[in-house]
Amino acid sequence: MRRRLIVTVAAAVGMVLVAMLVPMVILMRDYALEDRLSRAALEVQATETVVAAESDRGTINVYLDRINDGRGIATTVLFSDGSAIGPDPGEDERVREARLTGRARVDDVDGGTQLLIPVSLGGSSGVPERTPVIRVIVERPGLDSGLFGGLAVLVLLGCALLVGALLLADRIGRSFVGPIREVAAHASDLGSPGHTVRDVPPVEVDGPQEVRDLAAALNRLVARIQTLLDREREANADVSHRLRTPMTALRLRVDALDSAEDRERLSADLDDLQATVDAIIRESRRSQREGLVAASDAREVVAERVHFWQALAEEQGRPLELVDRTQAPAVVGCSQDDLVALLDVLLDNVFTHAPAPARARVTIAARPGGGTRIVVEDAGPGFPSGAPVVDRGASGSDSTGLGLAIVAETAASSGDGLTVGRSELGGASVTVDLGPA
């Protein structure tokens, strides 16, 4: 914004300067030309007097040498016998015409203006053919004349005006941009991964009224979000209480049943219900876990979880390998807790369904289109063909109860889901594609 303001001011001031300076330069040049022509007219009068007095040519020569001082005016006397005194001798048609007609004339010639003034000698020598002609060439004023100084002053003045305008524009731009940047940084902090609205204090800016209004509106919005989150947290606590309290009563009632068969059957039903309730409570707490933006470094989490499971792998004599093909932290749009749960489910499945010493491998790599791919594979028997492995609770009895369904939900909410297949190690392969934060 600041740059745009500066460019706009530069363009506007530039146009004004051009509109002012160009006519001024032309005017100065015209004044300079007029000044020369005035001087030339005076010189013509004086020369005419000298020539008309029929002075000898030596006198005329001395006079012309004096006045032809190289200041843009060159005076020549052209006699009818073809001789001439002064610079640039030689006649042309215009000189002959001035001589014969006896009328002075002014012509534009290369580099300036030519004045031709026939000098009437009077008496017997007043025959037109014998009339001498004074030729004065007034050069068009150039930079070598006094015009340069004037131009330099104008250019300096223009530059000073331009620089002054740009500095002023920059100062005004800063007064706008600074507060807007503060508000933008505040908004960015609010949206940064790992931040909650509580972590970021309200923004206070000192700038234009509109920006102050914007900051105040943003602060009100943040306060509103905080209120909503607080309400959500309270509601979640209430949901947990309202769901788990009757579950407790149910458990206790089932425990009190006399029939062992009924007790076991109802307990099994309650187990399923409990798993569902836990999943609902867990999902309702997502925003509390993740903050405003879910993010975690998949590279760090994968390394930590593989290290954690390595103890059991070594105890079982099972090679567990981590292949890290990332070059930098792989920040994904998934909370650390969810990613840990996801990896634990996948590794748990490996340890549960691939009998030791079947090897296992976890690969993490960057995806070409952005995001991160995690592959967990083993050399076990693989997934049974045709089994709905991703369905809730279908991952086997010795599992979290939610199994790959948790993985699928996490992957779907933060990326492109998961795919299951056969690994080149010979067993199962689960590929999870997570999107960037």
Added chain:
Amino acid sequence: MAQVLIVEDDPRIRPLVMKALTDRGHAVSSASTGMAGLSMAVDQRPDLVVLDLGLPDVDGTQVLSMLRAVSDVPVIVATARDDDPTLVRCLEAGADDYVVKPYTTDQLAARIGAVLRRVSPGARAADPAITIGGLRIDVPGRRASLDGVELDLSPKEFDLLRYLAERPGEVVTKRALLTEVWQQPWGGSEKTVDVHLSWLRRKLGETAAEPRFLETVRGVGVRLVPAEG
């Protein structure tokens, strides 16, 4: 037989817990509000209080703080809140143990028994730490050492070790560990227990093949035994 005070506002749960604990031989009284529970705890001097946190008049954590100001009666917090900050706050406020709803009668009774054993006059007079061979577990301080060298245990590893150490020689199933240590009586994976046991073995300087304290009973569970030699 112990005298147990149940502070629970839910009219469905309160009588069921009372009946279950009465059936197990305890003398049970109950209160449905925090202030009533506080008053009964002071007047009746029960052996143990089971305290719900979500009470209608005063929050259970405040009741716990007030109770601790006037009594050192053992308290088990029974709550639907399973978030770590709440549970840590309760333990720091003086709770002796906690159980997360929904719990079973067996689970609650087992916790009551464990707490009562821990605070029994004999146990209180002696060193509060559990010592098994070179292994010493300071339960209140949540620290453990082996042959005088302090062990660097995660909170879950400590809870696991403590639970097994409170039952030396007793085979404990992984499901029981999930229920009691992980508070996941109906979920969780036994592999989670396995991997924590592996880390615990490492830190105790043993392996599954050459156990010193932690013996795996194949197909049944695990038990903590005094190290030989």
